[in-house]
Amino acid sequence: RGVDLMSVYVRIYADKVVEQIETNGDISTMYPPTLVWVCVDHLDPLPRQGWLAKEQGGEWLFSPELPITATPETQAVAIAAERFMHEAGGVIVDGLTIETTRDSQTLIAGMGLSAIVDPEYRCNFKSANGFVEIDAPRILAIAKAVRTHVQACFDRERELLLAIDSGNYRPEMLTEGWPDVPPVPEPGL
Structure with missing residues (x-):
């Protein structure tokens, strides 16, 4: 290409x-390898x-998802999966893109x-931007930002579950109101 x-x-x-x-960039350098x-x-x-995606014999197979009768239980499962995806989306702290996987x-x-x-603790930390030496105050800022992001994801999940319970849930709400995913860092930063 x-x-x-x-x-x-x-x-x-x-x-x-x-x-x-859609991009003309090298996808392997644009996003975290996870x-x-x-x-x-x-x-x-x-x-x-x-759509459903399944890897089989080194090839990916795709198929439209079959419609599922929306019950409170299936909606709750979809909301939890959406929360988990956003939870692992990452945060930016002091210009560093930080992974937020489990x-x-x-x-x-x-x-x-x-x-x-x-x-006085210091360590070498590998962000999505690469290695950087960080000190205790910066470590605590990163930990706080990660915890705040993760808690915001769980708070949004709870809001959606309460909307189901009250009968106010609409399917489009599933993709709304989650914390922002950080932009892709430029390679080498």
């Missing part, structure tokens, strides 16, 4: 297409958000505890 030609990619999460982009992006230029029709949250919490116990 030439540099000027655009490719279409879909992001796969929990066996579903959750996002679609995200699964698949080029779908060769497919017709293109998979859409919500593994990252655990590592950051441990780093934060070290910073509380020893205010």
